[in-house]
Amino acid sequence: MSKEEIKIPKATLKRLPLYYRFVDTLYNSNVDRVSSKELSEGLQIDSATIRRDFSYFGELGKKGYGYNVAYLLNFFKTTLQQDMITKVAIIGVGNLGTALVNYNFTVSDRMKIEAAFDADPAVIGKHIGKIEVQDIERFEQIIEAQDIQIVILTVPGTAAQSLANRVTKSGIKGILNFTPERLTVPSGVHVHHIDLGIELQSLIFFMKNH
Ligand SMILES: NC(=O)c1ccc[n+]([C@@H]2O[C@H](COP(=O)([O-])OP(=O)(O)OC[C@H]3O[C@@H](n4cnc5c(N)ncnc54)[C@H](O)[C@@H]3O)[C@@H](O)[C@H]2O)c1
The missing domain is CATH 1.10.10.10 (Winged helix-like DNA-binding domain superfamily/Winged helix DNA-binding domain)
Structure with missing residues (x-):
């Protein structure tokens, strides 16, 4: 086979x-x-x-x-298609978003956060390393120009679904969701939800039971 x-x-x-x-x-x-x-x-x-x-x-x-x-x-x-550079954008450059842009995936040089967006005028224009935070209003234009394939969401939960709608409408097929919000997306779009609380809970469970 x-x-x-x-x-x-x-x-x-x-x-x-x-x-x-x-x-x-x-x-x-x-x-x-x-x-x-x-x-x-x-x-x-x-x-x-x-x-x-x-x-x-x-x-x-x-x-x-x-x-x-x-x-x-x-x-x-x-298998992981590490020989293709996967371009990633992040939406929400607060505490978590800033940390992730700074970290920028040391596991691989073929996956990169190439664009960052926020809605707060106090954050827009800030530089984190080489990345300049862009106005979310320019999202569609920038992800098309930079050929972004994946979006990381690090916004408050209340903003997550409407942003996910916008992101998927723009043709993005992968979302890494750090918000507590469960997202509804069209079929063909993949969402991975990361929840440190759940990871910790499962660690505690394994420590107690194994
Ligand atoms: N998954 C986890 O393990 C984990 C851990 C910590 C935090 N979080 C979640 O991550 C998210 C971010 O947390 P944080 O502490 O960085 O919050 P934060 O408030 O520091 O940052 C959120 C940022 O999103 C921006 N924002 C809000 N609405 C926006 C919009 N419509 N478009 C673009 N930008 C917008 C804000 O201006 C802000 O800069 C929250 O949902 C939080 O619950 C998840």
């Missing part, structure tokens, strides 16, 4: 960047091979899950040999 015919579960896809980052670290430390047990210990994901995840991607390793790190790295890189 070809890779295209296999429906890879969302949970597996969400773990891909973790695998990528970990394998990249191994590669940079001159490690040649890694077993699913080592991956499991390093990533704190049980080895059965790792083996199942990897089984969706075909023959990535040999039994008893472990996985070839260079091969894995290349595979994850391609």
Whole structure:
């Protein structure tokens, strides 16, 4: 069966960047091979899950040999389309937005926040590193000119849905939503919701129960 015919579960896809980052670290430390047990210990994901995840991607390793790190790295890189630069815009340059623009994804030099927007005249025109905060009124014009593919929302929850409507109308197909608001978007648009509260809660749960 070809890779295209296999429906890879969302949970597996969400773990891909973790695998990528970990394998990249191994590669940079001159490690040649890694077993699913080592991956499991390093990533704190049980080895059965790792083996199942990897089984969706075909023959990535040999039994008893472990996985070839260079091969894995290349595979994850391609799968994550790391060889294409993904341009990201952020809307809402307050506490969280400023931190994210400053951070600008050290995991990869192929994903970049290239534009930032806000509605507050006190924030518009500010520079955060190389990024100048633009007036949200100019959103459509700028994302088209800069070929932006993903939008991060770090605005108050009350502004999130109307901005999501505007963002999807402009043709953006991916939103990373940090607001507490559950967004309704047209089909074909992907929304990932990040909630530190839920992450913490699940960490506490695992600490208590495992
Ligand atoms: N997901 C998480 O784990 C997490 C953690 C902290 C905060 N948050 C959420 O992230 C969001 C931002 O938090 P914050 O502390 O940075 O808030 P903040 O008030 O510091 O920043 C929000 C920014 O959005 C701007 N804004 C408001 N309406 C806008 C609009 N229509 N268009 C463009 N810009 C607009 C404001 O001018 C402000 O600069 C909130 O929704 C908060 O609940 C999420």
